Amino acid sequence: MSYGVQPGQQSPQNPWGTPNAWGGQAGYAPARAMVPVGQPVPVQAWGQPPVGVAGASASNALAPQPTSSGMSKTTLMLIGFVLVPLVIILLIVLVKAFSMPAITPPVDVTPTSTTPTTTTGTTDPGGGEYQNDDYQVPDPDPNPPRLPAPETYGEAEDWMQNNAFYSGRVPSPVRCEVDAVPPTAAKAQLSKYLNQITGCLMRVWANELNGAGYHATRPTVHVYSEGAQSACGKLSSGNAYFCSADQQIYYAQDFYTRMPQFKDEWIMPMSTVAHEFGHGLQGMTGVLYSEAGWEQRLEEDGDVDGSLELSRRLEFQADCYAGVFIGAVSQSIGVTDEIYQVLLEIMIAKGDDTQTGDPEYVGGHGRGYNRQAWLVKGTKSSAIGTCNSFADGIPPEDLL
Numbered sequence: 001m002s003y004g005v006q007p008g009q010q011s012p013q014n015p016w017g018t019p020n021a022w023g024g025q026a027g028y029a030p031a032r033a034m035v036p037v038g039q040p041v042p043v044q045a046w047g048q049p050p051v052g053v054a055g056a057s058a059s060n061a062l063a064p065q066p067t068s069s070g071m072s073k074t075t076l077m078l079i080g081f082v083l084v085p086l087v088i089i090l091l092i093v094l095v096k097a098f099s100m101p102a103i104t105p106p107v108d109v110t111p112t113s114t115t116p117t118t119t120t121g122t123t124d125p126g127g128g129e130y131q132n133d134d135y136q137v138p139d140p141d142p143n144p145p146r147l148p149a150p151e152t153y154g155e156a157e158d159w160m161q162n163n164a165f166y167s168g169r170v171p172s173p174v175r176c177e178v179d180a181v182p183p184t185a186a187k188a189q190l191s192k193y194l195n196q197i198t199g200c201l202m203r204v205w206a207n208e209l210n211g212a213g214y215h216a217t218r219p220t221v222h223v224y225s226e227g228a229q230s231a232c233g234k235l236s237s238g239n240a241y242f243c244s245a246d247q248q249i250y251y252a253q254d255f256y257t258r259m260p261q262f263k264d265e266w267i268m269p270m271s272t273v274a275h276e277f278g279h280g281l282q283g284m285t286g287v288l289y290s291e292a293g294w295e296q297r298l299e300e301d302g303d304v305d306g307s308l309e310l311s312r313r314l315e316f317q318a319d320c321y322a323g324v325f326i327g328a329v330s331q332s333i334g335v336t337d338e339i340y341q342v343l344l345e346i347m348i349a350k351g352d353d354t355q356t357g358d359p360e361y362v363g364g365h366g367r368g369y370n371r372q373a374w375l376v377k378g379t380k381s382s383a384i385g386t387c388n389s390f391a392d393g394i395p396p397e398d399l400l
Helices: 086-098 153-161 187-211 267-284 287-300 304-333 337-349 352-356 368-379
Strands: 221-224 240-243 248-252
Touching: 153 287, 187 221, 187 248, 187 267, 187 304, 240 267, 248 267, 267 287, 267 304, 267 337, 287 304, 304 337, 304 368, 337 352, 337 368, 352 368
Parallel strands: 221 248
Antiparallel strands: 240 248
């Protein structure tokens, strides 16, 4: 994918309103979060945070480009059976023949509410050992280090397409102990639940971030009421954000009102926070500022379609990262077939087409079936590169 600037060419203007390249003074860095249900994705100038977008940056200081290191933690285990009696072989074949296939439920399902099953040991319900179980989850960091920002458009393009982070593989299965509550829970209960989830997110993602040369930061999830202020400005009701100014997550207490059909489903707030944490991963790996700079450049050049496509690539990657996380903790939290089907319905409901009521609408977050497809990609793989939505060669229909 090429955006019209030669690799290494200095950016002529800071995307956040300052005269220098990405390492200049503070300004706004748009970081798209979830657009409100029923509203189209706005196309605005980038001198201020767009509606439904959180991302005012208090510091765009340059961070060095991370270098590749050994990323794969895959351990290949070969088990050989010698001189096994024919009758045992036949039994194994029969067992495999009748075993449950991988979860590939249809999307036309009726949501059901289920409480997750938590575990306390180091053995997952499937009989295997939990990975990363000795990881010490850090407290939330209210003053994280500055997010990486590229110096040139060429560097930004490389960070999006060939990031060192993509070489990694998250541990799976991972233990996640949460006191799940429905989206309509009281503010204190909801806050406790969502901040437990960030602990699980760190257990899944932190080692891979650090191993790729980045700094893993645990955010706080701030549950807010309508009209609340943040480092990214005033927050709208019924929404959720990752704010790049303070690198924290904001979740509206009335979020469920945007999709009331899921008001009893604990997986909705979990998947939403996992998506916003996905934007945090993009911030920590330099992708967030890289995309913002290119998105603004294309818009200023009059390429609105190209700008919106970049925005969708950003959102699809966050959806996929959410899927990777849910796949890693699914056994621990008790993701049944029914819960997985509800999750697929939620992704359809978050689509630009569903939110606007226009099946042909092309916005900055993506249509429901594509948001669903990118999440499913993540649930089926622990390889981070699966979520490289900025790669060349992705079919155009997968990016709508």
